[in-house]
Amino acid sequence: MLKLDISTDKLWVSAQEIKTSAEATNWSKQIAKHQNVQFSIVGESKLKRDLVALDIYTGDPKGKEIIVVLSRQHPPEVTGYLAMQSFVDELLKDHRLAKDFRNKYRILVYPLLNPDGVDLGHWRHNAGGIDLNRDWGYYRQKEVNAIVNDIVNRAKISKSKVILGLDFHSTQTDLYYSFSDDMHSSIYPFKDYWMHAIDDAIPNYTPDDKPYPLNQPISKGWFFKQFNAESLTYEIGDETPRDFIDLKARIAAKEMMRLLILR
Ligand SMILES: [Zn+2]
Structure with a gap:
């Protein structure tokens, strides 16, 4: 039970750490101090908040295959956002694996898809009253439309897949919503190897792989339909310990890099 002393002053109540759109922009600018990262604003939300992108690679982007990272379509999903931050941070490390990875691949990061919903404390929707993760395929919401266009344009310009x-x-709880077995992406069966690698790397933890077929216009299906790309929804429990979120995201990033570098 939660008891509150209320007065005429405004009282904010939050079940998770408060991570606003300003925080996401500051974090992105901090990350963009790395020489392999370019920061840009790729559009705006319905209420005119910036939509930020980070473009990560070494040298020439031409032909480099692309990995896309999305976060915070749903405002209260702070633990997923924390995982995304650790995941991206690991891709930017100075170790050999990460350097080789940035040389071979390009990573596009969209850290906050729903800045209006986040700042206004929405449960699931954007300022248009829509669940953004049900708009991939309709593109009726400015946020999804801007980010879809940005991904497609960048891939086209550099002739990348x-x-x-x-x-x-x-x-x-922590789980991975993945493709069902009949869906073979261009890097199939990457997902099975990745889940095994994460499993082997973390004692007393087994990834909860939850495959299911495409039946809704969510980002996972869009990646498959648009590019025949592999895609997963990386779900973190609301109450997963923060140090474990960080550990698991870094291991997931390392194992992804190890597997993809071998291609
Ligand atoms: Zn969600």
């Missing part, structure tokens, strides 16, 4: 899309969310 998108091979993997990762969308970070939160729910009751």
Whole structure:
């Protein structure tokens, strides 16, 4: 039970750490101090908040295959956002694996898809009253439309293929919503190897792989339909310990890099 002392002053109540759109922009600018990262604004939300992108690679982007990272379509899903931050941070490390990875691949990161919903404390919707993760295929919402266009344009300009899309969310428990076995992406069966590698790398933890067929216009299906790319919804429990979120995201990033570098 929660008891509150209320007065005429405004009282904010939050079940998770408060991570506003300003925080996401500051974090993105901080990350963009790395020489392999370019920061840009790729559009605006319905209420005119910036939509930010980070473009990560070394040298010439031409022909480099692309991994896309999305986060925070759903405002309260802070633990997924925290995982995304650790995941991206690991891709930017100075170790050999990450350097080789940035040389071979390009990573597009959209850290906050729903800035209006986040700042206004919405449960699931954007300022248009729509669940953004049900708009991939309709593109009726400015946020999805801007980000879809940005991904497609960047891939076209550099003649690159998108091979993997990762969308970070939160729910009751840690799990991975993946493709059902009949869906073969261009990097099939990457997912099975990745889940095994994460499993082997973390004692006393087994990834909860939940495959299901495409039946809704969500980002996972869009990556498959648009690019024949692999895609997973990376779900973190709302109450997963923060140090474990960080550890698992870094291991997931390392194992992804190890597997993809071998292609
Ligand atoms: Zn979600």
